[in-house]
Amino acid sequence: MDGLLKNAKRVFVTGGAGFIGFYLCRELLKQGIQVTALDNLNDYYDVSLKEYRLRQLSAFDNFYFQKCDLSDEEALNRTFAEFQPEIVVNLAAQAGVRYSIDHPRAYINSNIVGFFNLLEACRQSMDSGQTPVRHLVFASSSSVYGMNPKVPYSVSDQTDWPVSLYAATKKSDELLAYAYAKLYGIPMTGLRFFTVYGPLGRPDMAYFKFANRMVKGEKIQIYNYGDMYRDFTYIDDIVKGILKVMDRVPSKDERDAMYRIYNIGNHKPENLMHFLDVLENSLLEAGVIRNKVERELLPMQPGDVYQTFADVEDLRRDFGFVPATNLEEGLRNFAKWYKEYYG
Ligand SMILES: NC(=O)c1ccc[n+]([C@@H]2O[C@H](COP(=O)([O-])OP(=O)(O)OC[C@H]3O[C@@H](n4cnc5c(N)ncnc54)[C@H](O)[C@@H]3O)[C@@H](O)[C@H]2O)c1
Numbered sequence: 470m471d472g473l474l475k476n477a478k479r480v481f482v483t484g485g486a487g488f489i490g491f492y493l494c495r496e497l498l499k500q501g502i503q504v505t506a507l508d509n510l511n512d513y514y515d516v517s518l519k520e521y522r523l524r525q526l527s528a529f530d531n532f533y534f535q536k537c538d539l540s541d542e543e544a545l546n547r548t549f550a551e552f553q554p555e556i557v558v559n560l561a562a563q564a565g566v567r568y569s570i571d572h573p574r575a576y577i578n579s580n581i582v583g584f585f586n587l588l589e590a591c592r593q594s595m596d597s598g599q600t601p602v603r604h605l606v607f608a609s610s611s612s613v614y615g616m617n618p619k620v621p622y623s624v625s626d627q628t629d630w631p632v633s634l635y636a637a638t639k640k641s642d643e644l645l646a647y648a649y650a651k652l653y654g655i656p657m658t659g660l661r662f663f664t665v666y667g668p669l670g671r672p673d674m675a676y677f678k679f680a681n682r683m684v685k686g687e688k689i690q691i692y693n694y695g696d697m698y699r700d701f702t703y704i705d706d707i708v709k710g711i712l713k714v715m716d717r718v719p720s721k722d723e724r725d726a727m728y729r730i731y732n733i734g735n736h737k738p739e740n741l742m743h744f745l746d747v748l749e750n751s752l753l754e755a756g757v758i759r760n761k762v763e764r765e766l767l768p769m770q771p772g773d774v775y776q777t778f779a780d781v782e783d784l785r786r787d788f789g790f791v792p793a794t795n796l797e798e799g800l801r802n803f804a805k806w807y808k809e810y811y812g
Pocket residue numbers: 483484485486487488489490507508509510511519537538539540559560561562563564565578579583608609610611661662663664665666671
């Protein structure tokens with residue numbers, strides 16, 4: 470079914486104060502859609518950035534924010550029943566690969582218990598006289614591909630060898646969602662995002678940390694001696710992709726479930742050293758830094774993968790869309806924003 474967004478009056482976005490959630494909410498609000506964003510505003514990274522994003526969203530009359538933890542079943546059900554969303558987008562998660570080594574429980578609470586609570590809230594909407602949820606779109610991650618040696622990564626590749634707890638929880642979400650789509654007829658689409666970057670991005674991510682170190686004139690540590698590749702995807706492309714996907718309920722698969730998984734990535738892996746060159750030049754041009762910094766080459770870290778590379782042919786076939794923003798443009802925008810925000 471197409472045109473879901475045009476007819477949907479209410480959209481529920483979890484993780485609405487987060488990086489991707491903020492941009493998605495803003496786009497939906499511009500289209501006049503009623504948006505309820507839910508977020509627990511945790512301090513995994515600078516909370517003031519989450520509050521800043523929320524202040525921007527609060528300028529819209531059709532925006533409503535609920536501070537709530539997905540793992541709080543009662544609070545979630547209350548918000549859900551009150552708002553009665555037609556489309557749900559789950560972006561709330563404990564993200565990050567390295568953090569999961571010291572804080573494993575945060576991943577289970579948010580990504581497993583929290584996601585399960587959301588699935589249950591969707592199921593209850595189907596048989597409780599509430600407005601039934603017509604489509605649940607949820608964030609997965611390129612990290613589910615683990616050590617997959619085959620590139621580009623296709624959604625038909627096996628994803629049974631996660632190399633971090635984060636990846637394992639994202640893969641689990643895909644399985645839980647499949648079971649609910651099949652059992653209860655709730656249409657669901659999972660999106661495997663590939664390293665998303667841009668203005669108002671996440672300070673815990675490598676590119677942002679590199680920028681911070683460049684500003685302080687500190688040496689940059691580069692793992693696997695710089696021999697790593699990442700499919701960096703600009704935030705605007707991710708939002709365009711989510712909107713396209715939200716708009717259309719997946720048709721039934723061969724096992725009778727309305728369920729699909731797509732990659733959203735730039736389908737152009739960038740060498741880490743080249744990425745750093747472009748980032749450094751963008752920061753120099755924007756006047757954020759005056760000098761280049763030293764680079765320290767180190768061995769691979771546990772949980773890291775050598776390369777990410779999205780096969781986006783399914784996305785192209787079904788939606789006529791693939792990400793297209795190049796690194797130079799994306800990082801120029803990031804550097805300009807960095808200058809404005811941090812001075
Ligand atoms: N940014 C990327 O490169 C990337 C790549 C792959 C997948 N993803 C996935 O995309 C989604 C959005 O990522 P992002 O980059 O915007 O991250 P983000 O951390 O900026 O946003 C997530 C938001 O969810 C909130 N949150 C976390 N746990 C919660 C809970 N239990 N209850 C309520 N709110 C909670 C956080 O406070 C945060 O504001 C996540 O699911 C992430 O795993 C992101």
